[in-house]
Amino acid sequence: MPGRSGPDRADLIADAWQREQPGVPVGSIGVLTRIHQAAKLLADQRRRALTGIGMDAATLDLLSTLRRSGPPYRLSTRELTARCLVTAGAITQRVDRAEREGLVRRLATTPGSRTVPVELTDRGHRAVGDAVSELLAYEQTLLDDLDPAEQEELARLLALFLRGLHDRAGG
Amino acid sequence: MPGRSGPDRADLIADAWQREQPGVPVGSIGVLTRIHQAAKLLADQRRRALTGIGMDAATLDLLSTLRRSGPPYRLSTRELTARCLVTAGAITQRVDRAEREGLVRRLATTPGSRTVPVELTDRGHRAVGDAVSELLAYEQTLLDDLDPAEQEELARLLALFLRGLHDRAGG
DNA sequence: CCACAGACGTTTAGCGCTAAACGAGGAGTG
């Protein structure tokens, strides 16, 4: 059976709208619904994987962002807000939690500035290293169904889509 | 400048890991990080668009699922759980909220069964029709940066990815 | 020198979700 591929969830949704409310523009469903679904399934799997090692996605996002920035592993709240794609309030809360667990620390604001630097502690540095290498190794396996050319093409099209989306949102 | 496309967020993240922790498997980032980002930006835009018309994404998901199922616009909690990709507890809460606003109603369980049917009210039927046609028309514009062939290819690759993901998760 | 605007960060109210405990009602087996 070459090309065995029945309709999936997104196909069924588009068909159902077509049937129930003809004329409704269903063109976006093929892409957008599948992106939502994939993100949801990935987030669910990631949560379960991280729970097993005593970590959560929000904290890991914070620690990873600091870790990736390179020495001295220190960024202002403002920079964290921009890089993590969440509101400033969310960063305050993430840092509160991580600080309570000794993974990061807030530094005093230098005079003549209002920025609050947040720095990775040694404990945080160790935690993020372990979690990231484990997580990335695991997530690599989720792409096994696509051959390298398909992975590259998918990444390319997503980047193209994101570029437009980002322009529309941020300016 | 043909093919003008500097590195995007995902590229920078992969490069940073490569530089900071050589040997870490960054192959999944090109696809997975972009899916996360796209879903986040789409969810943010959808929330703002729906707030403007007094709706929210969770309620719309519930109402849409009932509406798409066709007459008599009625599904059990169990079916809603399966179709909406959220836990049973979340469905209870969604139905509670929507029932409070008169958009759906719970029906009595038929003897010999434990299922609780949830049914769209006339008010819910009207609300979902308005919201969906408006939302789909708007979201269509988010895909303008991709030509039809690219949209189709992106949808195809996402479907392929989702198939594997779903098999891994659900059995 | 004072007023005022703007940037930065925090606080708070409220939303929606998950996970786990719970209850209640069949269905199967001895």
Added chain:
DNA sequence: CACTCCTCGTTTAGCGCTAAACGTCTGTGG
């Protein structure tokens, strides 16, 4: 009939987020 299992749905505790209100500090212009 009694017992156990299982399914369906609800409840609850707690997490993480957004949006908006709120300080607070910095720089700028009158």
